[in-house]
Amino acid sequence: MKLSLVIALKNEEDNIVPLISEIHQALLEFSHEIILVDDGSTDQTCHRILALNDETIHLIVFQKNYGQTHALSAGIEAAKGDYIVTLDGDRQNDPSDIPAMVELLEKENWDLVAGKRSKRKDGMILRKIPSKIANAIIRYLTGVYISDYGCTLKVFKKEIAKNLNMYGELHRFIPVLAHLQGARITEMPVKHHPRMAGVSKYGIGRTFRVISDLMLVLFFQKYLQKPMHLFGTVGFITLAIGVIINMYLFIEKILGHDIWGRPILLLGILLVLGGIQLITFGFIAEIQMRTYYESQQKKPYRIKESYIGNKKI
Numbered sequence: 001m002k003l004s005l006v007i008a009l010k011n012e013e014d015n016i017v018p019l020i021s022e023i024h025q026a027l028l029e030f031s032h033e034i035i036l037v038d039d040g041s042t043d044q045t046c047h048r049i050l051a052l053n054d055e056t057i058h059l060i061v062f063q064k065n066y067g068q069t070h071a072l073s074a075g076i077e078a079a080k081g082d083y084i085v086t087l088d089g090d091r092q093n094d095p096s097d098i099p100a101m102v103e104l105l106e107k108e109n110w111d112l113v114a115g116k117r118s119k120r121k122d123g124m125i126l127r128k129i130p131s132k133i134a135n136a137i138i139r140y141l142t143g144v145y146i147s148d149y150g151c152t153l154k155v156f157k158k159e160i161a162k163n164l165n166m167y168g169e170l171h172r173f174i175p176v177l178a179h180l181q182g183a184r185i186t187e188m189p190v191k192h193h194p195r196m197a198g199v200s201k202y203g204i205g206r207t208f209r210v211i212s213d214l215m216l217v218l219f220f221q222k223y224l225q226k227p228m229h230l231f232g233t234v235g236f237i238t239l240a241i242g243v244i245i246n247m248y249l250f251i252e253k254i255l256g257h258d259i260w261g262r263p264i265l266l267l268g269i270l271l272v273l274g275g276i277q278l279i280t281f282g283f284i285a286e287i288q289m290r291t292y293y294e295s296q297q298k299k300p301y302r303i304k305e306s307y308i309g310n311k312k313i
Contacts (some may be wrong), residue, residue, distance in 0.1 A: 004081030040065030231282030239275025
């Protein structure tokens with residue numbers, strides 16, 4: 001199997017049949033499977049898929065709505081292809097871009113080719129402007145320079161996609177998760193179409209969720225294997241400031257000044273207690289990190305290739 005296409009769906013009854021037809025037409029030269037993950041649809045999406053009786057389709061139906069991240073994870077886990085492609089089920093991504101993306105991946109040996117929506121067909125105020133701001137912030141904070149984090153259309157090598165370990169709503173940060181594995185990432189312009197049917201599931205309200213997920217991804221990127229470097233550093237600084245304040249107040253007390261009820265006394269006590277707690281959190285996080293790797297016999301590294309002499313093993 002050359003390609004596995006993974007598509008998360010929710011209430012796309014009017015889009016799914018035309019989308020499948022477009023996929024087959026675009027991928028005539030590739031052996032492929034289409035993995036459709038129904039994420040709690042309440043319309044006729046599943047019935048229309050089953051009515052096709054298409055043996056290239058693998059339909060996974062969730063018990064309820066779990067979100068796009070979990071739907072993509074389930075589809076990727078079931079995928080059998082050498083390359084895994086993710087795209088939206090609303091027909092705004094164009095399957096005709098996939099062959100060029102696969103060619104780029106193979107020709108230049110990339111691990112991930114991400115789509116960059118050109119002439120994006122979305123609203124300016126609620127979609128384009130917030131997206132540009134979010135993309136700029138993510139690029140700056142993570143150092144992973146992808147122009148369009150919101151484009152679902154991506155092509156992965158199987159070994160990268162299978163180890164993304166996505167939870168919550170981290171599908172927006174797939175390039176960063178791939179980068180944590182040492183993946184070589186590039187992007188290319190892809191077509192983008194206006195939504196012809198159905199209702200968009202995105203809104204401005206997701207902004208705060210994106211910010212929360214970004215904080216989590218930054219923690220993964222910088223401190224996943226060394227959490228004590230974060231909690232310990234902040235904790236020792238906090239503790240040191242608290243100790244300095246309390247030492248100052250201790251000297252003031254010796255000199256006969258009244259220190260009770262002064263706000264700085266409460267601040268000093270809080271900083272000492274907070275510093276001790278942060279350092280303790282660091283120890284606990286270190287123990288959990290080691291338990292995570294050792295209990296599952298995981299390694300904190302991935303070997304890309306190995307040789308004896310000049311022979312690959």
